[in-house]
Amino acid sequence: MDATIAAFLLQDGLTTGAIYALIALALVLVFAVTRVIFVGQGDFVVFGALTLASLQAGMLPPTFWLLLGCAVAGCVLDCAIAIRHQHLWRLPRILLNYLLPSTLVWAALSAFDLKNLPGLAQVALTLLVVTPLGPLLYRLVYQRLAETSVLMLLIVSVALHIVLLGLSLLMFGAEGFRTEALSDVALTVGEMQVSLQSLMVIGCALSLIIMLYLLFGHTLYGKALRATAFNRNGAQLVGIPTRLAGQAAFALAALVGACSGILIGPLTTLYYDSGFLISLKGFVAAIIGGLASYPMAAAGAFLVGTLESFSMFWASAYKEVIVFTLVIPVLLILSLKHSHSGEEH
Amino acid sequence: MNRRLLALLLLLVGIVLAPQVLQPFHVTLLNYVGLYSLVALGLVVLTGVGGLTSFGQAAFVGIGAYATAVVSANLGLSPWLGLLAGLGITLVVALLLGLLTLRLAGHYLPLGTLAWGLALYYLFGNLPMLGGFAGIADLPYIQLGGWTIDSASDFTLIIGVLLVATLWMLGNLLDSRQGRAIRSLKEASGMAEAMGVNTMRSKLLAFVLAALLAALSGWIYAHMQRIVNPTPFSVTMGIEYLFMIVLGGAASLWGALLGAALLTLFKQVLEDVLPQLLGGGGGTLELIVFGVLIILVLQYAKDGLLPLLQKYLPSPKPRALDLHDAEPLPRREAERLPSNQPLLAADGLVKRFGGLVANNDMSLAVHAGQVVALIGPNGAGKSTLFNLLTGVLPPTSGQVFFKGQRIDGLSPRAIAKLGVSRTFQHVRLLPGMSVLENVALGAHRRGNAGVLRALLRFDRAEERRLLAEAARQIERVGLAEYMHTPAGSLALGQQRIVEIARALCSDPQMLLLDEPAAGLRYNEKQTLACLLEQLREEGLGVLLVEHDMDFVMGLADHIVVMEFGQRLATGSPMEIQDNPAVLAAYLGGVE
Numbered sequence: 001m002d003a004t005i006a007a008f009l010l011q012d013g014l015t016t017g018a019i020y021a022l023i024a025l026a027l028v029l030v031f032a033v034t035r036v037i038f039v040g041q042g043d044f045v046v047f048g049a050l051t052l053a054s055l056q057a058g059m060l061p062p063t064f065w066l067l068l069g070c071a072v073a074g075c076v077l078d079c080a081i082a083i084r085h086q087h088l089w090r091l092p093r094i095l096l097n098y099l100l101p102s103t104l105v106w107a108a109l110s111a112f113d114l115k116n117l118p119g120l121a122q123v124a125l126t127l128l129v130v131t132p133l134g135p136l137l138y139r140l141v142y143q144r145l146a147e148t149s150v151l152m153l154l155i156v157s158v159a160l161h162i163v164l165l166g167l168s169l170l171m172f173g174a175e176g177f178r179t180e181a182l183s184d185v186a187l188t189v190g191e192m193q194v195s196l197q198s199l200m201v202i203g204c205a206l207s208l209i210i211m212l213y214l215l216f217g218h219t220l221y222g223k224a225l226r227a228t229a230f231n232r233n234g235a236q237l238v239g240i241p242t243r244l245a246g247q248a249a250f251a252l253a254a255l256v257g258a259c260s261g262i263l264i265g266p267l268t269t270l271y272y273d274s275g276f277l278i279s280l281k282g283f284v285a286a287i288i289g290g291l292a293s294y295p296m297a298a299a300g301a302f303l304v305g306t307l308e309s310f311s312m313f314w315a316s317a318y319k320e321v322i323v324f325t326l327v328i329p330v331l332l333i334l335s336l337k338h339s340h341s342g343e344e345h
Numbered sequence: 346m347n348r349r350l351l352a353l354l355l356l357l358v359g360i361v362l363a364p365q366v367l368q369p370f371h372v373t374l375l376n377y378v379g380l381y382s383l384v385a386l387g388l389v390v391l392t393g394v395g396g397l398t399s400f401g402q403a404a405f406v407g408i409g410a411y412a413t414a415v416v417s418a419n420l421g422l423s424p425w426l427g428l429l430a431g432l433g434i435t436l437v438v439a440l441l442l443g444l445l446t447l448r449l450a451g452h453y454l455p456l457g458t459l460a461w462g463l464a465l466y467y468l469f470g471n472l473p474m475l476g477g478f479a480g481i482a483d484l485p486y487i488q489l490g491g492w493t494i495d496s497a498s499d500f501t502l503i504i505g506v507l508l509v510a511t512l513w514m515l516g517n518l519l520d521s522r523q524g525r526a527i528r529s530l531k532e533a534s535g536m537a538e539a540m541g542v543n544t545m546r547s548k549l550l551a552f553v554l555a556a557l558l559a560a561l562s563g564w565i566y567a568h569m570q571r572i573v574n575p576t577p578f579s580v581t582m583g584i585e586y587l588f589m590i591v592l593g594g595a596a597s598l599w600g601a602l603l604g605a606a607l608l609t610l611f612k613q614v615l616e617d618v619l620p621q622l623l624g625g626g627g628g629t630l631e632l633i634v635f636g637v638l639i640i641l642v643l644q645y646a647k648d649g650l651l652p653l654l655q656k657y658l659p660s661p662k663p664r665a666l667d668l669h670d671a672e673p674l675p676r677r678e679a680e681r682l683p684s685n686q687p688l689l690a691a692d693g694l695v696k697r698f699g700g701l702v703a704n705n706d707m708s709l710a711v712h713a714g715q716v717v718a719l720i721g722p723n724g725a726g727k728s729t730l731f732n733l734l735t736g737v738l739p740p741t742s743g744q745v746f747f748k749g750q751r752i753d754g755l756s757p758r759a760i761a762k763l764g765v766s767r768t769f770q771h772v773r774l775l776p777g778m779s780v781l782e783n784v785a786l787g788a789h790r791r792g793n794a795g796v797l798r799a800l801l802r803f804d805r806a807e808e809r810r811l812l813a814e815a816a817r818q819i820e821r822v823g824l825a826e827y828m829h830t831p832a833g834s835l836a837l838g839q840q841r842i843v844e845i846a847r848a849l850c851s852d853p854q855m856l857l858l859d860e861p862a863a864g865l866r867y868n869e870k871q872t873l874a875c876l877l878e879q880l881r882e883e884g885l886g887v888l889l890v891e892h893d894m895d896f897v898m899g900l901a902d903h904i905v906v907m908e909f910g911q912r913l914a915t916g917s918p919m920e921i922q923d924n925p926a927v928l929a930a931y932l933g934g935v936e
Contacts, residue, residue, distance in 0.1 A: 037456065144644045151398045152643065154455055155591055158400070158584050159639035166632030280463060283456055317471040324464035331457050332445050 009309045015198040017305020018205035019045075019264045023282025024297040025209055026256040031286075032216075033225045033249035035150050036142055039157040041282060042275030043164040044130060044254050048261025049270045050168075052126045053177040058115030062171035063129050064105065070136040071102045077140070101132055119180075127258050134254025135247035142250075143243060147232070161276065168272040179265035201263045208256060209298050225249060281308070281323060288330050300330075349516060352599075353509050360505030364498030372497045374613060376569065378606045379504035383562040385589045385601035386511055387555030392587065393595030394519065395551040396531025397447065400583045401458035404465040405556040407578030408435050409563025411469060414481040414573040419474075424487045424568055431560045439556035440549070447548045462580045469575040480574025487568050500569050507565075508602075511558065514800040515598055518554075521799035521808060522792045525782055527551050529775055536773035539735060541761040541790030541851060550796055588639050594649030603651050611635070671813035674791050677764055677852050686749055688713045688886035689765070689855050694733050694743035694753075696726075696910075703729040705910045707743070711855065711886040716877060718897045719890045721907035722930060727890045728770055730907070731859055734888075735767050736760045747855065762790060766853035768844035770860050770890070776833025780824060780843055783832045785815035787850030818846040823872050838864035842873065849880075856880065858889040862896045874900050898922065906930070 023041055030038040051061040075098035082090045105128050114122070141160050145153060181197050188194070216222035227235040228245040236242050260278075264270070281304050288300025304323060311322040360379070364372045384402050392398050412434050413427025446457040470478045487494045487503075494503055518524045526547040529537040534544045567573050585608065593604025615631040646653060682688065687710035696704040703726045711717045719727050732738040734745055736757040745753040752760050766787070774783050788811045794804035819828055822842050827835060832843055841861055848856055862870050870893070877887055877900060891897050897904065898918040906913040906927050914924045921927055 141640055148647070151392075151396070151455065152647070154398065155587060156640055156643050159588070159636045159643070161636075162581075162584070163633050163636030163640070166630065166636065170630075170633070280459065284460065287453065287456060318467070320467040321464045321471065324460040324467075327457060327460040328442075328445055331453060334453065 005313070009313055010306060011194060011198055013306030013309030014302060015201050015267060015305070016264075016308060017302035018202045019260050019278070019301075020281050020285050020304050021298040021301030022205050022208060022256050022260040022263075023278060024285035024301045025212055026253040027279075027282055027286045028297050029212060029216075029256075030249050030253045033228055034138075034142065034146070034153075034246045036153045037150070037157055037283075038250075038253060039154075039161040039279055040137070040164050040275070041253060041257055042277070042279030043161060043168060044133070044257025044275070045261040045264065045278050046168055046172075046270055046272060046275040047130050047133070048126060048258030049179060049265035050172045050177050050261075050272075051129055051258075052122060052262050052265055053179045054172075055114050055117070055122045055125060056180055058113075060109055060114075061126075061129055063133070064102075064109060066167060066171065067105065067129055067133055067136070068102050070133060070140060071098045074098050074136050074139045105129055105132075123262055126262060127255060130258035130261075131251055131255045134250035134252070134257075138247050138250040142246065146242070146246060161279075165273055165276070168275070172272050174272065176269040176271045177265075178269045179262070181266035197266055201267070204259065204263055205298075208259065209295075212252075213295070277320070284323065284327050284330075287327060287334075350513075353513055356512070357505060357509045360508070361502060364501050369497060372501055374609060376497060376500050376504055378602075378609045379501070379508050380562045380566050380569075381586065381589060381605040381609060382508055382602045383504075383511060384559045384586050385593070385605045386508075386515055386598060387558035388586055388590050389595060389598055389601045390515055390519070390527065391551045391555040393590055393597070393600070394531070395527050395548065397548060397551065398455040398587070399458040399552075399555065400455055400580060400587060401442075401462035401465075402555065402559045402586045403578045403580065403583035404462045405435055405439065405559035406563035406566065406582075407465060407469055407575070408438060409560030410567035410573045410578070411475055411481070411563075412560075413564050413567050414484055415474065417568075418481050418484045424485060424564075427567075428561075428564045431564050432557055435556050435560035436553060439553045443549045443552040447545065447552060458583070459580060462583045466575055466579050469578060476574075478575060480572055482572045484568055484571045484573065486571075494568070500565070504565060507561070512598055512602075517802045518796065518799045519598075521804055522785075522789060522794055522811060523547070523550065523796055523799045525778070525786050526789060528778065529786060532775060533773045535737070535757075536769065537786065537789075539737070539757045539761055539767055540787050540847065541758055542786070543758060554796075588635075590649070591639065592642055592649055594651030596648065597651055600649050600651040603654070604649065607650070611638075668809060668813035668816050671809040673817075674788065674810050674814050674852070677854065682713060682748060687711060687746075688715075688748060689734065689888065690746045691730070691734060692744045692746070694730065694745065695741045696729055696733055696738060697741045703910050704733065704740075707907070707910070707912055709888075709905050709912070709915070711888050713854070713886050714881055714884045715902045716881050716887045716889065716900055717903045717905065718901035719888060719905050719907060720892070720894075720897060721913070725907040726910040727907055728859065729910075731767070731770075731857055731890065735765060735857060761851065764852070764854040765857065766848035766851045766855070767857040768841065768848055768859055768861060772837065772840045772844060774832040774840055774843060774847075777831055779829050780819060780832050780835070781812060781815050781828045783843060784819055784847045784850050785811050787818075787847035788814050788852075790851055815846075815850055818849045819843075821849070822846045822876060836864070838866065838869060841865070842869075845873075845876070853885065855886045856888070858887065858891075860890055860892065862891055862893050870896055 023045065026041050027038060030036055030041070047063050051063045054061040075094060078094045078098070079091060082088065082094060108125060108128065112121070114125075117125070137160065141156060142153065145156060216226060224235070224240045225245050225248065227238070228240055228242045232242050235245075261270070282301065285301035285304050286297045288296060288303065304326070307326065308319055308323050311319045315322070360375070363375055367375065384406060388399065388402055409431035412431035413424055416422050416427035416430050417424045442457075442461060446454050469475055475481065489503075492499075494500060519528065526537060526542045526544070527550065529542065530544060530547055530551070537544050537547075563578075566577070589604035589608045590601050591604070592607055593602065594600025612631060612635070615634055642649070690708075690710040692708050694704050694707040695702070707726075707730055709717065709719070719730065721727055729738065733740045733753070736752065736755050736759070740753050743753070744751060747760070747763055747765060750763070752763065752765075775786075791814070792807050792811050794807045798804040816825075816828060819825055822845055824839060824842060824846065827839070832840060835843065841864065845856075845858065845861060848858075862873055865873060874896065877889075880887060889897075889901075901918055903915070904918055904921045905915045906921060906924075908930045913930055914921060914927050916924070
């Protein structure tokens, strides 16, 4: 291996690492607020990339139907609850809350000639379609279980992932997609080519990471979200709407997921089932951060990305084995650190 | 014949007769249900009972299958050697992974299992020796004596026998000393450690057992399919095993069978019906329907479907135990201490949590045959001191001695072993277990039956002695009528008394009681006071934290008053009642 190849692998590793960092970040965020280990995070990445791909092909993205389906299901559920409690005055508000966003998205999708929209407008539409899925799924799947154990929530997450996987196959079929790059400029730095897309991925990831770090560490809103995770009842007692906190966390996660998908879409071919492995690698990174620290999780993600890219070069068949085996020493270190393990989780 | 054996016998007869009645295709389906059940049974012990979630069981099935494939097909040796190899490799791998991950808090284990489940799957698919993703074909049939196990109904027989035997053995295990330890892992591992249970060992035991059952299932699977490739051992399948027990009811062995059967049949029905209904894409829809179903079950029937069915069965009667002729357990050798040496002594204990000094220079001594009370306002640091004395927390500085031996820095388990037992301020009983079983947990250290004896029910003599000891302590504290009641259904005050019985069951020389009289009615307090007086006469040292002053003043020989983490006063009840500093702390000072 010479320096050029090494530099190329490093660039590749840092780019995928940035995506894993975003995923890790979303995972840490969702876990910190809701205690949900959100296995479906990678599915949002796929949704993001494939929604953009269908927009670029000039089609109505199939994820819109998913959005509509979730909205209708949530609406029916909440209406049924309101009717059972005879709170009929709440019905108009519920209908408005659930159905207005989807209607607006539909209006936007049908108003424009999707194929010839400028790239950024397509990106914006993609985010509009995918982001509301986060809070809707939280409402449909997790809200009722918000008080149960982490393990129960994890099992639900896995079940939800399986549903999303099936839906993804139904919506996009089995073939892979690659979106058109937002920019195909390449810079030449010394000997090597640096693609602008890679730089954009890394830049976007870093700025999102910094924004989330600031949001959680230094704003009242972020602190309220953290308080929810720490002690739901306590947070409720001091007036934090914990239900909204959960939905907000999932909205952020969906947004971050869709962004990751849009960023990675032009660089690698995504299939309907690519989400799971992306999630798991994000997990490896998040575990390195102990599921709590954003900067550590980000560092872990870059490590995972680089490791993956180098092991692809040396032993491509074993790249997954190598990446997932990395978890074990990390767990070992964590377990030595936590040798006085706490009581009853 | 008892109910459990009857159910097992019925199951065995049912499985053996099934091939005569069912069509061949359904017999094959039944075999799969049996194989999945084996894995799910291990998972019930690990996850449902022990609270340790694993998504990686399919990888252990894979180890079992690939080991026998290499041994029997590639090397041409007997499948029985393949079984041995599979179990051996699984044992080593499970021990290693268990040692690495079981120490971690709740959610790291499932994530860890997910990761190594994937790693092993890709390893299966990429090792040239294992035939890549095409796998290994042409495995020989299993020979048992002169019998070649080759038809589906032969497999039904062998799977049925193994399944029933596993059910029986795991049932035995859960109803034993080791089983009680595993049952305490989920909700109260800290308490179990204080009762002398090595919880890490119990976790490892459950983990290895589940892995071995998975490997066994893989061995049969390999010889039934006669071809092994990575697909059935993917993480997806690992997830499905977990779904099985969630669906059936994770907390019970029969739930595993129900879940495995439901899931297999359900998948079959979906595969048959959905494509006809919707035209194509059956596999996809299967996934969706399946996931939605699991989410709904978790949302609306958290304990799985078995409890819903069990409502229609008559509830089992508590078994009548005749324990009176059981030989008493050996007691601790009571050595005489020099009369001036205290049983338990703390010297200059300091505990800091960051900037907060919870205990500052605390010293106290408890002699044999003495009741010492630790009193003080809320937040004075009494519970912290208890935790320092029992090894739950390490002191920042200072020393703790028990019978002249330094015990600060020892684990709660080691301290329990020396003869210090305790109760907890927040009651830590296993609410679903009977009072008798809860109390027997206290005697854990006094038995030594291991897993094999428990599995095969060779532990009954010792088990009788343990239960007899538990029953004796329950009678002693006056709760004999509640012996077979679930501990969670007792009043809080009574639960505190159960904790005392559990502590006494470990044959302690030193007893630490954290607010034993809280929540007791007047005559219950009288009974408790009598019990403590009796223990004092037997030469036990008792240290108790208590807020009820009448109770303390009437009982204690010596009182230590704490305030703001420090010793405020010490002396006899009379002296304390007249101490101006104590009066100031309790009633407010005179300005």
